[in-house]
Amino acid sequence: MFIFTRNTTPRRPELTDEAAYLIRIMLADLYHWFDWEYGKQARRYRPPDGVPPLDEDPLDDPF
Secondary structure, three states: OHHHOOOOOOOOOOOOHHHHHHHHHHHHHHHHHHHHHHHHHHHHOOOOOOOOOOOOOOOOOOO
8 A cells, every 4th residue: 555655755735825824823822822821830840950861871871
């Protein structure tokens, strides 16, 4: 089946200009609502001390 081949790059769905605009507006509204409800909590969060950053791999990690 063509849909399950791995040699093709995924294609974006075709959208009308109106659909793209409405999706963009809905995502913007969702972002503003989330920022209004949880923005203060997210801004005051600080990771606990002693936890290494995610981008650093320890050299002696066996896994």
